[in-house]
Amino acid sequence: MADTTANIAATPFGAAAELPVKSRSYWSTVLGRLRRDPVTLLCGLILLTIFLSAIFAPWIIEADPYKTSMLRRLQAVNSKGYLLGTDELGRDMVARLVYGGRLSLLMGTLPVIDALLIGGLLGIVAGFVGGKLNMLIMRTVDIFYAFPSVLLAIAISGALGAGLLNSIVSLTIVFIPPVARISESVTTAVRNLDFVEAARASGASSWTIIRVHVLGNVLGPIFIYATGLISVAIILASGLSFLGLGVKPPEPEWGLMLNTLRQSIWINPVVAALPGVMIFVTSICFNLMSDGLRSAMDIKL
Amino acid sequence: MTRAVQARDTRDRGGKAQPLLSVTGLKKYFRLSGGLLGRAAGVVQSVDDISFAVRKGETLGIVGESGCGKSTTARLLMRLIEPDAGEVVFDGEAIGAADGMSVREMRRNMQMVFQDSYASLNPRLPIEDSIAFGPRVHGVSRSVARERARALLEQVGLDPNLYVRRYPHELSGGQRQRVNIARALALEPRLVIMDEAVSALDKSVEAQVLNLLMDLKTGFGLTYIFISHDLNVVQYMSDRVLVMYLGKLVEIGTVEAIYARPRHPYTRALLSAMPSMDPGHRTTQPPLTGDPPNPINPPSGCRFRTRCAFAEEVCARVEPKLVERDAAALHSVACHMDIPGSGHSAAPSPAEKAA
Numbered sequence: 119m120a121d122t123t124a125n126i127a128a129t130p131f132g133a134a135a136e137l138p139v140k141s142r143s144y145w146s147t148v149l150g151r152l153r154r155d156p157v158t159l160l161c162g163l164i165l166l167t168i169f170l171s172a173i174f175a176p177w178i179i180e181a182d183p184y185k186t187s188m189l190r191r192l193q194a195v196n197s198k199g200y201l202l203g204t205d206e207l208g209r210d211m212v213a214r215l216v217y218g219g220r221l222s223l224l225m226g227t228l229p230v231i232d233a234l235l236i237g238g239l240l241g242i243v244a245g246f247v248g249g250k251l252n253m254l255i256m257r258t259v260d261i262f263y264a265f266p267s268v269l270l271a272i273a274i275s276g277a278l279g280a281g282l283l284n285s286i287v288s289l290t291i292v293f294i295p296p297v298a299r300i301s302e303s304v305t306t307a308v309r310n311l312d313f314v315e316a317a318r319a320s321g322a323s324s325w326t327i328i329r330v331h332v333l334g335n336v337l338g339p340i341f342i343y344a345t346g347l348i349s350v351a352i353i354l355a356s357g358l359s360f361l362g363l364g365v366k367p368p369e370p371e372w373g374l375m376l377n378t379l380r381q382s383i384w385i386n387p388v389v390a391a392l393p394g395v396m397i398f399v400t401s402i403c404f405n406l407m408s409d410g411l412r413s414a415m416d417i418k419l
Numbered sequence: 420m421t422r423a424v425q426a427r428d429t430r431d432r433g434g435k436a437q438p439l440l441s442v443t444g445l446k447k448y449f450r451l452s453g454g455l456l457g458r459a460a461g462v463v464q465s466v467d468d469i470s471f472a473v474r475k476g477e478t479l480g481i482v483g484e485s486g487c488g489k490s491t492t493a494r495l496l497m498r499l500i501e502p503d504a505g506e507v508v509f510d511g512e513a514i515g516a517a518d519g520m521s522v523r524e525m526r527r528n529m530q531m532v533f534q535d536s537y538a539s540l541n542p543r544l545p546i547e548d549s550i551a552f553g554p555r556v557h558g559v560s561r562s563v564a565r566e567r568a569r570a571l572l573e574q575v576g577l578d579p580n581l582y583v584r585r586y587p588h589e590l591s592g593g594q595r596q597r598v599n600i601a602r603a604l605a606l607e608p609r610l611v612i613m614d615e616a617v618s619a620l621d622k623s624v625e626a627q628v629l630n631l632l633m634d635l636k637t638g639f640g641l642t643y644i645f646i647s648h649d650l651n652v653v654q655y656m657s658d659r660v661l662v663m664y665l666g667k668l669v670e671i672g673t674v675e676a677i678y679a680r681p682r683h684p685y686t687r688a689l690l691s692a693m694p695s696m697d698p699g700h701r702t703t704q705p706p707l708t709g710d711p712p713n714p715i716n717p718p719s720g721c722r723f724r725t726r727c728a729f730a731e732e733v734c735a736r737v738e739p740k741l742v743e744r745d746a747a748a749l750h751s752v753a754c755h756m757d758i759p760g761s762g763h764s765a766a767p768s769p770a771e772k773a774a
Contacts (some may be wrong), residue, residue: 144543144586312539313549316599319497320553320606321526330552334543 151414158410161403168400172219181210183217183370192386203389205375206382207368211389215396218370221282222397225364225371226352228286233293234344240294241301242336246309246328256302263295271354275363285364289351300343304336338415345408349401356397372397430528430609431475433511438472439610439642440496440529445469445505447488447495451715461715465491467666469505470741473610478636478643480657480674482650482689484711488666489646493614496644497531498522510609527557530603534615536595540587546572546598547583553606564605571601574638576631593624597631604639612644617652629656650693654678659749662686665714665722668741672750682744682752685723721755731755733762 152158171178187208195203202211237259244255262270274288308314309332317327356373358364365371367378375393383390449463466488473479481489494500496507498514506513509528513519520528530553533539540549550571551564559567569579575597587595596616603611613632617625629652636643645656653660653674660677662670662685670683681687691706709726712718721739724730733755741753755763 312533312535313541315494315499316531316533316539316602317541317552318499319526319531320556320602321523322552322556326556330544331541335541 148414152410155410155414158407158414161407161410164399165403165407168219168396168403169223171216172223175213175216175220179213179216181213183209183213184368185209192382192389194386195388202392203386205379205389211392214370214375215372215392218372218375218393219396219400221365221369221371222352222355222373223400225282225286225289225355225359226348226400229289229293229355230344230347230351232286232290233297233347234340236290237294237297238301238337238340241298241303241340242305242328242332244298245302245305245336246324246332248306248309252302255298259295259298262291263299267292267350268354268357271358272361272363275358280363280366282365285355285358288358289354292354293347293351296347297340297344301336301340304339305332308332308335342408342412342415345411346405349404352397352401352404356393431510435475437475437511438508439475439510440473440644441508442472442496443470443506443508445492445495445507446503447491447500448503463714464666464717465714466495466502469663469666469668471661471668471671473642473644474659476640476642477658478645478656480653480660481644481646481663482648482653482660483663484689485648486665486711486714487663489648489663490614491666492663493531493612493644493646496612497526497529527606528608529610529612530606530608531612531614532596532599532603532616534619536592536599536619537587539599540595540602542587545584545586546590549587550598550602550605553602557606567605568601571604572598574604574635575601577601591624593620593628596620596628600628600631600635604635607639608641610642610644612646614646615648616645618647618649625652632656650690662689665711665717667722668753669723670750670752670754671741672745672752673748676745676748676750680745680748680750682750682757683723683754684727684729684756686752688726721753729756729763729765731763737761 187204190200190204190208191206193200193204193208195201197203200210200212202215205211205214240255240259244252265273271285271288271292274291275285278284278288314327314331317331322330352372355364356371356376359371359373360377362377365374367374372393376390376397379390379393445466446468447466449465451461451463469488469492471479481492483489491500495502495505508514509520509525514525515522540546544552547565547568550568551561554564554567555561569583572579572582577594577597582590582594582598587598590598596619599616616632617628620628632643633656635641643656645653647653647656657674659672660674661668662677662683664685670677670681670686677686678690681690685707688707707726712722712725718725718735719738720736721727721730721734724734727734737755739753739755739758739761741751742758743751744757755761756765757767759767
């Protein structure tokens with residue numbers, strides 16, 4: 119308290135009072151709120167660590183994730199030379215988990231980004247234009263929405279054949295409907311507000327209204343929803359790999375690793391559970407972070 | 420009531436005698452579609468064949484119960500809703516006609532202030548950008564538009580140094596409505612429609628905003644269409660008053676004529692519902708009973724007849740036309756009791772009209 123009074127006295131108060139009172143911008147408010155939210159910060163930090171270590175894996179990890187050793191199969195956690203043990207072919211688990219993050223995160227984020235672009239565009243157009251076009255787009259989307267997401271992903275992957283690209287395509291198709299629906303509903307809500315009417319009344323074209331008045335108000339909720347989808351995507355991608363529809367062995371990928379280590383669960387359950395732990399930690403961090411972002415970005419709080 | 424004489428506006432075309440806005444046969448029916456296949460479940464006759472003119476420099480008040488089509492009329496004039504029929508002429512130029520004024524051009528000359536001060540500002544834009552948006556759309560450079568926004572904020576009584584970068588949620592209701600007024604004025608319109616613009620404000624703030632509107636009107640040489648359900652506010656603001664009932668124009672005239680000598684039974688009921696400041700003039704009888712009928716199937720003939728104490732057989736049969744009662748007070752009314760020879764027992768005889 120004494121400190122602040124001293125500070126005020128030290129600054130030329132008269133000059134300061136004449137300066138325009140700067141209102142905090144929207145993004146600085148959001149950042150300020152996030153700074154006071156330890157859970158979201160921690161989750162963000164964990165995710166950042168996982169992402170960075172996956173990207174810079176060759177520089178961090180000395181061990182080769184593909185090098186097998188029949189003699190050192192299924193070593194326990196914290197055994198000599200192997201911090202997290204080895205898998206059923208004697209490969210270093212630390213290396214495989216870190217390298218595995220590359221494919222798992224790629225399959226978790228890329229479909230969501232694609233779906234965000236395609237589904238977001240469809241939903242915003244449907245919501246803003248309304249009428250028959252809305253009907254056409256949303257009912258088509260509903261057809262895809264009718265299938266359970268796991269089933270749809272498996273069906274499309276199965277039809278396209280196994281492989282990284284095909285599983286990304288199938289996951290993208292799975293995520294377009296929910297993103298389109300969220301985008302459509304928030305856009306419809308914003309479109310009916312008076313400020314959009316006022317913008318039309320000032321003679322602006324639909325494109326200008328979408329760019330200036332609609333996007334800023336709908337991207338937040340859509341983006342937050344998509345962040346939540348990343349965790350689902352990682353789990354689904356792991357599921358596809360587990361079923362043999364995603365990545366093929368010997369590539370390290372968390373879902374695939376879970377599948378191959380499954381047989382060893384009675385021999386070394388801790389090591390067999392590790393890829394699952396990675397999936398769990400990553401997806402729960404994404405979920406908690408999306409919750410934190412949602413409340414930090416709510417302008418009315 | 421004397422009007423300040425304004426310097427001649429360079430945008431003026433037809434001169435003082437030409438109405439700034441003249442509306443003929445404006446009509447909007449909303450089709451209600453029900454069910455999966457969109458079968459027409461009914462038609463709401465929201466605005467039905469309304470004609471009126473707004474003279475240069477005046478304030479035309481529009482009153483009526485909620486749901487009578489006041490706001491729809493405003494939105495039709497702004498072309499936020501496409502009218503089914505009707506012609507709107509702005510200072511001699513038909514809006515939307517090939518040789519007339521484009522809708523975009525009309526929107527530069529005509530602006531609107533909405534009731535909900537919060538919903539009518541983009542929550543993600545600093546108010547400066549909200550005000551500057553209109554001019555930007557019409558090709559004004561960013562710096563000029565911002566300069567204009569600051570000047571307008573000053574004129575609506577908000578210190579630009581304090582407020583330019585504020586967001587709508589940081590302002591009070593009255594301040595937000597001032598921003599909305601500044602936004603409407605940013606395109607330098609000649610006509611501003613106030614759609615219940617002060618109805619959501621509390622009384623002391625409402626009075627301040629009304630006085631601001633009066634000042635701006637003289638300062639900018641504006642013409643207002645002032646829509647409200649508050650009869651006191653309309654009396655204070657308007658030069659002429661238009662009364663609507665169920666999508667129909669029932670009476671129009673100078674504010675003195677309407678408030679002192681109302682002719683239509685609906686206007687009389689409406690005015691007697693106004694709380695009096697004089698304790699000797701208590702309202703002892705309910706002026707009107709019941710709710711307005713369903714606009715989906717409005718009554719035949721005169722739409723007010725179901726609630727009218729003077730309704731006779733002719734009222735159900737024939738729809739009353741708007742007839743002039745007092746040329747000096749520009750007073751017209753749509754009631755069979757005022758149409759000579761209409762068949763209503765209280766109607767003046769045709770001879771009386773001739774005399």
